[in-house]
Amino acid sequence: MSEATKQAASENVIAFQGVPGAYSDMACRAAMPEMTTLPCASFEDTFAAVTSGRARYAMIPIENSSAGRVADIHHLLPGSGLHIIGEHFQKVEHQLLAPQGATMDSIETVHSHVQALSQCREYTRRQGMKPVVHADTAGAAKEVAELGDPSRAAVASALAGEIYGLQVLDANVQDIPHNTTRFIIMSKEPIDPPHDGTPVITTFVFRVRSVPAALYKALGGFATNGVNITKLESYIIDGSFTVAQFYADIEGHPEDRMVRLALEELSFFSREVKILGVYPANDFRGTVNGDD
Structure with a gap:
């Protein structure tokens, strides 16, 4: 080729x-x-x-x-x-998958990714099943299929069940229906979404020093300029608990005047601001906000 x-x-x-x-x-x-x-x-x-x-x-x-x-x-x-x-x-609609011939009464352990097990915690507890963590949901389904042990089940997708020949013992076992x-x-290359009022999300990371009011000052520009922060996560990066890095999603394009002013203020009070992407907001956001 x-x-x-x-x-x-x-x-x-x-x-x-x-x-x-x-x-x-x-x-x-x-x-x-x-x-x-x-x-x-x-x-x-x-x-x-x-x-x-x-x-x-x-x-x-x-x-x-x-x-x-x-x-x-x-x-x-x-x-x-x-x-x-x-x-x-x-x-995400989790299925309880098991080898052919297994029953609800025969299942003792349930295998899946830690996230999937977390999303089905109440269900597996009610059923008396012991959770076993795997690297991913489909990998757990594959291993359960290969072992063919009727005491083992996997929490994974219906697609995984079809691929690996497992039966669905119970459907939609996630604890929250809207999971x-x-x-x-x-x-590799960024995109430049239209700057025409179409909803856009900007994602970036930044660091602040571990001093009083550092985060308050860094984010103050978003409040004063009316820019909505839809996600803000912090995590330690140097192992010494003295430097925190933040991941943020905001509504708006960096070329919008208010967003530009907010990012300028962020840069003044923080360091290493790095934009990870500017991209169209998915229509799902409007649906969950009741705008459909």
Whole structure:
């Protein structure tokens, strides 16, 4: 295969962390059904698939409506070398999957990713099932299928059940009915969404010194300029608990006057402000806010 042919093929590929049947796989298929999905062992491998040219995009889970943020992602994003160019909201409907012949009474342990187990905590507790953590949901389903042990079940997607030949013992076992995961779509090159009033999200990271009122001063410009912060997460980055890095999503384009003024004030009171992406807001945001 020539280099030109390889490049053309990779343009139609979107990478995700996990094995076939993972919720990230489902998100790829839902958001970009015309593209081929590429499973990767880790988030770092997913980023590398894009930077190396094996894939055009990466689909990365960022947070869940019931379990919160996805571990490690905020640490990895700034150094990924990629840019956020879109977002996707995927409804997560967990299925209790087991080998053929297993019954609810035979299940003793339930296997899945820590996030999925967290989203089904009350259900598995009521059923008396012992949770066992795996690297991803579909990988847990694959292992349960390979073992064929009627005492083991997996919490994963219906797609994973179909791929690995497992039966659905119980459907929609998540504790919260509106369980939804937000994904970001990443690319080697940034995009410049229309600056025409269309809803836009700007994502960035910044650091503040561990001194009184540092965060208050850094974020004051967003309040005074009427810029809505839709997400703000903090985490320690140097291991000494003296420097915090923040991940933030705001509504608006950096070229908007009020956003520009707010970012200028942020830069004055903080350091290492880095924009990770400017991209169209997903229509799901309007739906959950009751604007549909």
